[in-house]
Amino acid sequence: MSEIAVTMKDVARYTGLSIATISKYINGGNVLDENKVLIEKAIVELGFKVNEIARGLKTNKTKTIGILMPTLENMFCTGIISNVENILIQNGYSTIICDYKEDAKLEKDKLDFLVNKMVDGIITMPHCISQEHLQGVINKGIPIVLVDRIVKGLECDVVLVDNLNASYDAVEQLITRGHRRIGIIIGPEAVYTAEERLKGYIRVHEDYNIEVDTSLIKNGDYQIESGYTLLKELVRMKDAPTAIFVTNYEMTLGAIMAANELNINIPSDFSFIGFDNLQMAKIVKPPLSIVIQPMQQIGEAAANLLLKRLKMDMANFPSMFRLKTEVSIKGSVREI
Amino acid sequence: MSEIAVTMKDVARYTGLSIATISKYINGGNVLDENKVLIEKAIVELGFKVNEIARGLKTNKTKTIGILMPTLENMFCTGIISNVENILIQNGYSTIICDYKEDAKLEKDKLDFLVNKMVDGIITMPHCISQEHLQGVINKGIPIVLVDRIVKGLECDVVLVDNLNASYDAVEQLITRGHRRIGIIIGPEAVYTAEERLKGYIRVHEDYNIEVDTSLIKNGDYQIESGYTLLKELVRMKDAPTAIFVTNYEMTLGAIMAANELNINIPSDFSFIGFDNLQMAKIVKPPLSIVIQPMQQIGEAAANLLLKRLKMDMANFPSMFRLKTEVSIKGSVREI
DNA sequence: CCCCTAACGCTAAACGTTTCGTTTATATTT
DNA sequence: AAATATAAACGAAACGTTTAGCGTTAGGGG
Structure with missing residues (x-):
């Protein structure tokens, strides 16, 4: 056999x-x-x-990059993976994709797994991982590029989105159209991007001298269902917001379903801004206003940065690419 | 450093x-x-x-399983990956997830990549790959378990869903409720599951002596947008169907958006049965009738079967697990 | 005709494990 | 006390590559 x-x-x-x-x-x-x-x-x-194993033993190189992500059930993550991979393949690298299922222990284990597999470099969207642990990997000579989130205290290349201003800009669009009570459905408190997006929301309120009503801030978990549930909560408040901003794709999906179910008319009942997934935004009626993250750019920037480090080019280390988002305002937002 | x-x-x-x-x-x-x-x-x-590389060189074992999937942008695929992984991790195996982006060449390349990485076994949802190529891998002593689709002419373990009867049952539910013109949005012709689901649709028509109107059969590509577009096509036919059956999650999503946009009332205008994603089905109003695929069982069965082969237990080779789906009929279907 | 220089090929020593066959140390039996 | 059995440790040879460093060859210039 x-x-x-x-x-x-x-x-x-x-x-x-x-x-x-x-x-x-x-x-x-x-x-x-x-x-x-x-x-x-x-x-x-x-x-x-x-025999790549034997070759790897000699060269200490495997021409393989590890991609370590919190989940595969989120199209932002998978979109980035796709774009990273495209670049790496073009450059003769293979990839090992790992999903740590948002689990702290798994995150650590899979990182070690990648190191054990002798990957030449790692691209990761970190969650709970400690600065020390990542530093340990870097000290072994394995370059790491962080994506979408930073790790406090760690000197490391990172490619992310200007989340604060993404959120700022989106909410500003609502404010300039006369909205004063703006609900926000945000991610888990522990997640870096969620923090930043909340900061943006708060800052724009300050800048426009609008008091923040914390009851308008709803913490979800970036899943469909929380978008669904939290939108309902917002709508049912006795002093309901006139506009709602949802800060990731899955929750946007859930929120829209809730709105449909409640026979809410967007934008006459509420103005609405969602996140990610242009494809969906075009499909929904009225066309959805969204914050567009440059997934392709993120993936490509991360991959290219890593490739640079693999060529031992340590110029501008650590570098931070802070990419700009775009706010696309469509029919789901109206002036009041 | x-x-x-x-x-x-x-x-x-x-x-x-x-x-x-x-x-x-x-x-x-x-x-x-x-x-x-x-x-x-x-x-x-x-x-x-x-040093796992050195160990691998000696033992020819890497305690690593390759998972080769057509895409990561589909929750059926990622759901299976998750469940497979859970079982494998419990048994001390690690996984390398590969996405071949529905591309024939990439599918071949990534398969070779996994073989080169000396994975101990492979779980894959095949697409264009030839029987010979897979056979070559098996001949090298690397066990393969196919998921969701078979490869013609290949003697290989496989875990799939009884797609034909899944489709049969769903459509039958519509027929027994008086529907005679039933639209179906099906996947790409080349895909095994799409073929089977179409067969089920046709067979149930035959069994109930209803003529099949081919204009009611719409071929999509399993993406959101085709669900959206094709639902509109169906609805706008001059002799429109009274019920519509959509055969995967992404297209179901698109179809629902189209229905919302057209202010179609489900089920009074159309009865509707979708696919996968229980979570979403609960959220939509009226609650969506869906065909539920046992993703957890599929993943676990595939992983366990592979583990068995890795223990050199070749009993009942090749075995085929043909799991049953469940049709959950909710408010989106009505009697006429 | 010889020597020099490329160009090419070879030998052998790594890389970090596992594993086989042996040796050494210890305990048990007679 | 000698003989034997057992357990633990060891040395060395693999696994399939890469890569110095050296040897060979052929061709060209003097």
């Missing part, structure tokens, strides 16, 4: 050359043209494949 | 024991209690970690 593996030794024997020459050929060294032909033939004939 | 790696040799030197003894200890062999203490201390002191 199990075919015995073909090694360089076999190719060497087959061609009458030495193992070293085969290795040289494989790695693009100088080999006589006639021998090139010979070796190539042997490789095809025997079905030789480089 | 880069700490020099600690090896067994260092632990051996530190403890005054031989490398062989250290290895024995690591792998749970018999070692004097006093030496156990000594070694443990050294390991902690030096920060030793087994």
